[in-house]
Amino acid sequence: MIDKLTLYMSFPYVRYALIVGVFIALSSSLLGVTLVLKRFSYIGDGLSHVAFGAMAVASVLKIANQELLILPVTVLCAIVLLRTGQRAMIKGDAAIAMLSVGSLAFGYILMNVFSASANVSGDVCSTLFGSASILTLTKDEVVLCAVLSAVVVVMFILLYNKIFAVTFDENFSRATGVRADVYNLMIAIMIALIIVISMNLVGSLLISALVIFPAISAMRLFNSFRGVTIFSAVLSVVCAFAGMIISILTGTPVGSTIVVTDVLAFAIISGIGAIKGGA
Amino acid sequence: MALISIKDLALGYDRMTVADGINFEVNEGDYLCIVGENGSGKSTLMKTLLHLQAPISGSIEVGDGLKADEIGYLPQQTVVQRDFPASVWEIVLSGFQSHMGLRPFYTAEEKKIALENMAHMGISEFKKRSYRELSGGQQQRVLLARALCATRKVLLLDEPVSGLDPKVTAEMYELIKELNDSGITIIMISHDIQAAVRYASHILHIGKEVYFGTKEEYVNSEEGRFFLRNGGDLA
Numbered sequence: 001m002i003d004k005l006t007l008y009m010s011f012p013y014v015r016y017a018l019i020v021g022v023f024i025a026l027s028s029s030l031l032g033v034t035l036v037l038k039r040f041s042y043i044g045d046g047l048s049h050v051a052f053g054a055m056a057v058a059s060v061l062k063i064a065n066q067e068l069l070i071l072p073v074t075v076l077c078a079i080v081l082l083r084t085g086q087r088a089m090i091k092g093d094a095a096i097a098m099l100s101v102g103s104l105a106f107g108y109i110l111m112n113v114f115s116a117s118a119n120v121s122g123d124v125c126s127t128l129f130g131s132a133s134i135l136t137l138t139k140d141e142v143v144l145c146a147v148l149s150a151v152v153v154v155m156f157i158l159l160y161n162k163i164f165a166v167t168f169d170e171n172f173s174r175a176t177g178v179r180a181d182v183y184n185l186m187i188a189i190m191i192a193l194i195i196v197i198s199m200n201l202v203g204s205l206l207i208s209a210l211v212i213f214p215a216i217s218a219m220r221l222f223n224s225f226r227g228v229t230i231f232s233a234v235l236s237v238v239c240a241f242a243g244m245i246i247s248i249l250t251g252t253p254v255g256s257t258i259v260v261t262d263v264l265a266f267a268i269i270s271g272i273g274a275i276k277g278g279a
Numbered sequence: 280m281a282l283i284s285i286k287d288l289a290l291g292y293d294r295m296t297v298a299d300g301i302n303f304e305v306n307e308g309d310y311l312c313i314v315g316e317n318g319s320g321k322s323t324l325m326k327t328l329l330h331l332q333a334p335i336s337g338s339i340e341v342g343d344g345l346k347a348d349e350i351g352y353l354p355q356q357t358v359v360q361r362d363f364p365a366s367v368w369e370i371v372l373s374g375f376q377s378h379m380g381l382r383p384f385y386t387a388e389e390k391k392i393a394l395e396n397m398a399h400m401g402i403s404e405f406k407k408r409s410y411r412e413l414s415g416g417q418q419q420r421v422l423l424a425r426a427l428c429a430t431r432k433v434l435l436l437d438e439p440v441s442g443l444d445p446k447v448t449a450e451m452y453e454l455i456k457e458l459n460d461s462g463i464t465i466i467m468i469s470h471d472i473q474a475a476v477r478y479a480s481h482i483l484h485i486g487k488e489v490y491f492g493t494k495e496e497y498v499n500s501e502e503g504r505f506f507l508r509n510g511g512d513l514a
């Protein structure tokens with residue numbers, strides 16, 4: 001087994017994949033707490049389906065660099081959803097449902113009708129659940145992923161205190177003259193970026209898990225925003241790394257393996273939290 | 280010119296009026312208490328003053344020199360906050376956000392003032408504690424310390440003593456009185472008419488009849504006498 005691992009490690013694309021995976025896991029975990037607490041998790045879910053639709057369009061149009069289409073479309077939808085969501089909660093939920101289910105159906109039809117590939121359901125499956133292996137990433141994609149993740153991480157660090165203030169108490173922030181809508185917009189843009197980045201790793205259906213599980217695990221153990229943020233980042237990276245290694249060794253699909261690792265970590269941490277809380 | 284002057288204000292949601300015909304003035308150093316029954320629109324009035332809610336009609340004029348970032352606010356508690364992972368220190372510091380513009384981190388000076396405000400509120404020992412584990416009274420003090428970081432000028436308090444025991448309530452009123460004595464203008468919503476009459480300089484009563492005047496005028500007015508006779512229990 002160790003031999004197999006060292007053999008794989010000697011291939012540069014395996015190392016690329018691991019590096020990208022770690023980058024993605026890190027950036028995707030950062031906004032988890034905010035998403036859960038601001039009831040934005042549903043938006044994240046809806047957006048990932050939008051990203052799926054955009055990806056289908058991109059592959060039908062045979063655009064070489066699909067991110068160039070997916071990224072602006074997802075960011076735009078993030079802004080639209082945030083605006084509708086602010087006006088009335090119920091209308092917002094309906095808008096998200098319409099957009100996400102609509103783009104899923106639209107994307108699937110496009111891929112079926114126009115796809116030149118012989119294996120349509122295989123293509124669809126990998127868009128939804130992540131490539132069977134991220135080992136197929138090209139060097140360009142690796143660089144793009146790394147750059148976008150770095151953008152998300154830097155944005156998050158610079159906006160960290162503002163994100164905390166706006167998430168903890170939006171009314172107080174707005175009442176005292178903080179530009180809460182601007183920071184909400186930034187959060188939405190970051191969510192869109194994260195979704196586009198993570199699609200390569202876990203596919204559009206599983207993105208929410210990657211974003212949310214580390215955060216709710218961390219919330220079981222830590223009481224400060226900072227503690228939760230740091231722990232969920234570390235946990236996410238560890239789970240992604242472990243998941244990728246397991247998937248390389250056993251041949252299971254990467255995305256699902258990472259998500260299952262996240263779920264297991266959540267179960268273990270909930271147990272620890274219950275013991276700690278009960279004692 | 281008055282710090283805040285309200286003329287013919289009507290409040291409500293989606294064109295459904297909750298209260299109207301509201302006229303009052305707040306001057307620097309005033310202690311205004313807003314009283315009225317449940318659902319009479321007190322919180323809505325406060326949200327309207329804070330521009331969280333658009334007025335239906337009427338005007339809110341703000342005297343020169345008072346900007347949004349000079350206002351501190353203690354909201355009526357919400358449930359969502361209660362399971363939020365946040366330490367007392369993180370929350371108190373976040374009061375400075377309004378002065379920060381695009382600056383990402385807090386300065387040493389701000390941290391020093393935050394510590395002073397915490398000491399003033401008697402919550403220094405909770406600095407590293409989780410907000411959700413504190414008692415209601417302790418949580419109110421944390422939010423008040425945060426409001427103090429946001430302003431040295433005007434504080435708006437929405438039922439700061441709801442859910443507090445009589446001893447802590449009395450302490451809270453003393454704290455607010457002290458802040459008022461140190462020059463901070465106070466606008467407070469309260470169900471406790473006795474305390475309102477004791478501490479406030481002005482009283483605004485909203486409901487079917489809107490009444491505004493100094494505390495002395497209110498005590499001698501019909502509305503005031505009626506509510507004081509009923510033990511001041513407006514709820």
Ligand SMILES: Nc1ncnc2c1ncn2[C@@H]1O[C@H](COP(=O)(O)OP(=O)(O)OP(=O)(O)O)[C@@H](O)[C@H]1O
Nearest residue numbers: 291292297315316317318319320321322323324355
């Ligand atoms: N977001 C909202 N949308 C529509 N109506 C609302 C909303 N919030 C409050 N109301 C209604 O407006 C009226 C005034 O509510 P408000 O919260 O201002 O009362 P209040 O005087 O603060 O009462 P309390 O003493 O219980 O705090 C109530 O009838 C309430 O049902």
Ligand SMILES: [Mg+2]
Nearest residue numbers: 321322323355
């Ligand atoms: Mg109220």
